[in-house]
Amino acid sequence: MPTPAAKPGRTGIGPARLEVLKRIYSYRSFYLMLLPAILYYLVFHYYPMYGALIAFKQFSITKGITGSAWVGFQHFEYLFGLDKFWQIFWNTIVISLYRLVFGFPLPLIVALLLNEVRKLMFKRTVQTVIYLPHFISWVIMGGLLINLLSVDGGVVNNLIRSLGGQPVGFLIDENYFRGTLVWSMIWKEFGWNTIIYMAALAGVNPQLYEAAVMDGANRWRRVWHITLPCIRSTIIILLILRIGGLMEAGFEQIFVLYHPGVYNVADIIDTYVYRVGLTEGKFSLAAAVGLFKSVINFTLLVIANSLARRMGEQGIY
Template sequence: MQNAHITKGIIGSSWAGFRHFEYLFSLDKFWQVIGNTIIISLNRLVFGFPFPLIVALLLNEVRLAVFKKTVQTVIYLPHFISWVILGGLMVNLLTIDNGVVNNVIRALGGTPVGFMSDESVFRQTLVFSMIWKEFGWNSIIYMAALAGVSPHLYEAAMIDGANRWRRMLHITLPCIRNTIIILLILRLGGIMEAGFEQIFVLYHPGVYSVADIIDTYVYRTGLSEGRFSLAAAVGLFKSMINFALLLIANKLARMMGEQGVY
């Protein structure tokens, strides 16, 4: 690593060795943002990864073309709305003072929930909003894979008396298993990516302890404070972890008999 100086450039900047990494590893704040990143990413993986697959499987069973295309259009739309716009909508819907959701909760006699301000529920708000925004778009790959399954397999299974549930278990899922494995490997390889744009728009100092991730920490450290060398060390550390996870996930997939990503 180097002590980056804008005026001196790469050639003129002095080398710092591992000093920036040693400083990082001694910071309690650094390990806090690492923990936040892993927790948020794992929640997004556990709850967000299966949902597009489930939606694709359900849509694959729909035979009414007009209804199927209408549902697909509706669930795809949030993907094309930026987090800046969605952030404003979420504030209007979820704020504890005058949010629409909390007004409904009050009207029903319940206690308002600080979706945007309470540390105990802010992570769940992040995960839920991410799933709602992206599940439709992520289901496209599964829909494409499902379109490649031979209809003759289903016809043969129906002749043998298999119901829809058994056809899904013994034909649909095995035929798209390789697609599922590849997407899972790619998601595991990006486990240190917790969604910078979303969190940057929605978080605030009151929830830093549970929502401050590596990318937001790099942004504040590098751009706001001008500590470019330290921010670069954090980014390099994150990339190395992602690369190692990608290799491990791919190796495990190949050991299980799947093709993997390489």
């Protein structure tokens, strides 16, 4: 008597699952290349999330994470009662918004301008020059900024003196320090960020421009009605990612340039976590601050992505 065939849902593999396995096998080389990135995020990003438990415990190095006593939201209550915390929270928001408002549009504008350049040699030269600062670490960049902006012997202030003006404390005056942070960040990173926009612009169909020229559209019309709509999805995705990282105000840059004289305007959440967690040894309090920042970033990311999807864009998920 013949044995009945196994049912797909119980003992066998269903046709849909089999199709997925075949597709994975056919693209096995791509998944193999993706494996190092997956392992990186698992080891250095997802596994350390276990350490977030420190924020809810009275952490002791000798007892470890599991052996330390639970204190619930005690560290958060203490944190929210500190006037210092709300000052650094405000500093983080202000600096991040400055970076977003002034730093986000500039790479797009530069990419649009370079896209209109027809001299290939000039275009490549400009791209190389504006990309170079990205590869310079903030330690070296900090030394360059000190040599340029220092009150005593700085190139910029020497020029101001020679013109009859008074030296400006770009790095020591609270009125100028935030502006110095924002513009030095833009100087360092805007060239690198243009790469994504240049790649998106390379995918625009040239026939659209040819048809627009035949219809009498000038250069600005072509940019407004063809170029920007074609790369809108790229702009939206990058904007979502920037909003999702709004609480990241640039630890390395500020850590290199700031000092106690400008703490009132430059001390951000990341630098506060560094001082409290590593310098003072308050690991639980520092973990609470970091967890609070991560929750804010996640919330902003979800809101920005939801708004993008309502506008007809795909978003990032």
